[in-house]
Amino acid sequence: MSKGKILSGMRPTGALHLGNYFGALENWVKLQNEYECFFFIADWHALTTGYEDTSNIKENIDELVISYLSAGLDPEKCNMFLQSSIKEHAELHLLFSMSTPLSWLFRCPTYKDQLAQMKDKNITTYGFLGYPNLQAADILVYKANFVPVGEDQVPHLELTREVARRFNYLYGETFPEPQPILTKAKVLPGTDGRKMSKSYGNTISLADSPDTVRKKVSSMITDPARIRKDDQGHPDVCGVYAFHKVFNEAELPEIETQCKGGKIGCVQCKRNLADKMVNYLEPIYEKRQEILKKPSIIREVIEKGNEAAKKVASGTMEDVRKAMKIDW
Numbered sequence: 001m002s003k004g005k006i007l008s009g010m011r012p013t014g015a016l017h018l019g020n021y022f023g024a025l026e027n028w029v030k031l032q033n034e035y036e037c038f039f040f041i042a043d044w045h046a047l048t049t050g051y052e053d054t055s056n057i058k059e060n061i062d063e064l065v066i067s068y069l070s071a072g073l074d075p076e077k078c079n080m081f082l083q084s085s086i087k088e089h090a091e092l093h094l095l096f097s098m099s100t101p102l103s104w105l106f107r108c109p110t111y112k113d114q115l116a117q118m119k120d121k122n123i124t125t126y127g128f129l130g131y132p133n134l135q136a137a138d139i140l141v142y143k144a145n146f147v148p149v150g151e152d153q154v155p156h157l158e159l160t161r162e163v164a165r166r167f168n169y170l171y172g173e174t175f176p177e178p179q180p181i182l183t184k185a186k187v188l189p190g191t192d193g194r195k196m197s198k199s200y201g202n203t204i205s206l207a208d209s210p211d212t213v214r215k216k217v218s219s220m221i222t223d224p225a226r227i228r229k230d231d232q233g234h235p236d237v238c239g240v241y242a243f244h245k246v247f248n249e250a251e252l253p254e255i256e257t258q259c260k261g262g263k264i265g266c267v268q269c270k271r272n273l274a275d276k277m278v279n280y281l282e283p284i285y286e287k288r289q290e291i292l293k294k295p296s297i298i299r300e301v302i303e304k305g306n307e308a309a310k311k312v313a314s315g316t317m318e319d320v321r322k323a324m325k326i327d328w
Contacts, residue, residue: 004145006031006181007138009040009083012060013050016067017203019196022186022246027148029072031181037078038142038309039068041302044083044090048131049114049123065298067206070288081305083138088313092137092320093130096163099170100133104162108132109155136160140175141313148181171323186246193221193239207288210278217243217274222266223259229266233259240269247276 008028010016016025031037041064043057050057061082068080083089105111106129115123139147139160147157157180164175189195190202197203204216223238225231235241235256244255251272258264291297321327 006035006037006146007142007144009042011042011046012064015205015207017205025071027183032078039080041082048128066291070284075301079305079308081309085306086309086313088141088317089137092141093134096133105129132159136163141316144178146181147178148183174323189239191216191220214274217270230262235259
């Protein structure tokens with residue numbers, strides 16, 4: 001029996017990497033068995049920072065659906081849909097914008113951070129400032145009870161809760177205040193030791209073939225102080241060891257002991273890791289190849305999800321218009 005509704009989504013910005021998978025997607029696959037889940041492709045959100053170049057957005061939408069399916073999301077267990085196909089998101093966003101104080105948007109934790117980090121982009125726009133309001137509409141148009149988030153995202157969800165609270169105060173009880181389901185993400189660095197990010201070109205993607213995974217593992221940065229095999233290693237500063245923590249937990253104590261004792265070389269350690277990673281990722285890669293042979297599956301899944309999402313969202317908007325007395 002479903003414990004309630006869950007809403008979450010990702011922006012279509014290219015192939016998902018292991019950071020995306022272990023940060024969210026792996027957890028979604030588990031949640032679909034316990035909740036009524038709505039997982040969407042946030043193509044409008046992608047425009048908040050990428051509005052100047054939309055040439056790859058259709059391709060990226062397809063890529064995201066493939067990643068959802070190959071990672072284990074099941075259209076028989078959850079609803080996968082396209083944000084821009086459900087116009088109720090935009091209508092509710094508009095109505096929320098009428099009553100949301102600007103101060104709430106300016107204090108959003110990532111607003112100033114992203115302005116500073118993305119100085120090469122002109123994102124001093126109404127859409128970028130107001131994206132937390134669109135996010136609130138995404139969640140509340142399904143009257144979602146829960147949103148899976150990392151601890152760093154809880155403040156964003158709190159703004160959604162405040163928007164719901166204010167609406168309920170002004171117009172009567174209409175929305176639940178969604179609660180977070182905290183996701184304990186498995187943290188993986190990029191192949192160069194920095195944060196795994198497409199912009200750094202240091203990712204391992206769910207679309208990568210076994211051969212590509214092996215090549216990327218072989219290029220990983222290890223302990224910079226270790227020159228020879230018999231040198232004492234420092235696993236805690238080694239990117240390869242960080243991956244062993246996720247993909248090779250059973251052998252972790254032995255690897256740590258051998259590394260610290262200079263009993264295993266970095267090349268051998270990487271080969272061991274590559275074998276474990278390929279074994280773990282192979283079912284995802286094989287599922288991806290099946291989907292690519294029949295790409296019509298992508299549209300079928302989204303059209304089915306759109307239908308389910310539309311039904312819920314349109315019902316919510318009837319409640320909203322009635323509460324606001326604009327249902328003439």
